[in-house]
Amino acid sequence: MTKLLSAALGLGLFALTACGSQQPAQAQTKAPAPSAAVLSASTAGFAPKNTAGLAQATFAGGCFWAQEEAFEELKGVKQVVSGYAGGTVPKPSYEQVAAQNTGHAETVNIYYDPKVISYQTLASVFFTASHDPTQLNRQGNDTGPEYRSVAFYRTPEEKKIIEQTIAKVNASKQYDAKIVTQVVPFKQFWDAEDYHQGYYRLHPENPYIEAVSARKVEHVRKLFPQELKQAL
Template sequence: MKIVRTPFLMLLLLASISCQPKNKSGKQEVAQKESDPHLETKLISGQLQKYETAYFASGCFWCVEAIFESVKGVKEVYSGYSGGSEKNPTYEQVSYGRTHHAEAVEVYYDPEVISFTQLVQVFFGSHDPTTLNRQGPDRGAQYRSIAFYKNDREKKIIQDYIDKLETENIYGNRPIVTEVEPFEKFYKAEEYHQDYEKRNPNNSYIRNVSIPRLNRFKKNFESYLKEDAH
């Protein structure tokens, strides 16, 4: 198993930049102005039925979606909400902490190319699992770290990897606070959040947080990347 020791401390310098909107509609307005409809390349549900799914939460879903989309064997990634009990949550509700959901991603992948174990390695290798209810400049339970499992096999894979990280003292004295939870329901986020990093490259959060986070991941996981992601 590949274990990455690179810390994410530099994100703490970006506390003034957040994935959370500054007002009720400001973030959506920016997204709508900058989005290029020609970049909307999401596969339709019928094209995805033959693939496996995995679910993770590790901070702002713009960043997490872009990271998993760069991984070979991953066919599609959707941004959305999971981990709470509220039905049909909206971005405004989740981002302001008005639900128990976290920003999460739904990953469609080909298990003949990439395994669930490797996706778990991608998950832990692309964020800091020791920061409680926080990832970089984003704070609140909606940005907490969660690895969801759909069966006992996936649960064991996740827990075994956490045990390995702790046994090898990867994070020093900082305990891993990632929640390991059974998957129940994923709510797809609003359309303007899908492929947000790709469609909004000039957004200040994307330039200062999301792209640097993606580049750090790429540097540490070169062998996991798609050909066009290098």
């Protein structure tokens, strides 16, 4: 396992509260109610207004603050929405998910242009750079099934890519342990509350962002410089 990612995910230097628990005092409003018209994709109001020509990819890899920013920085990615997936409770709140009452994991839904970036590249970023897929029901100091690693597939081809990527990464010995990521069919994605959207860029001074999230994002930048947007 690379030293940078190990440091990012194994930090024990600070008594940090879990991802999401440092909600800004002024941002107490929950996400808008879901619309039946968008149930097959994002279920609140954070999806791109125009999704023509875009595909979607959905991954859970610990705190969604870092995952959202890491994928947002990739060329071909139009928008990334933080939310919840993998559970059974509709329209869950952060508090419900954190209390482990829903079965959901903190998840990101990625809207991307497949003509610019492939699903294979997104899967490679997910399994080799944006989080540690060998940690079971945790990412570093964030513990619990809501922080588990999950790759949600929409098609047989996506499932094949995920499984082949897992096999390749395991064979590479990049990590000291085998990947434990769940590979499950996509069913439903629920947008997280509005204060979670774009949190990384809105609150760079947050101690959790500085100590944990920033290192994960930097790891993606280091391993995939050729995939970054030119503006970065």
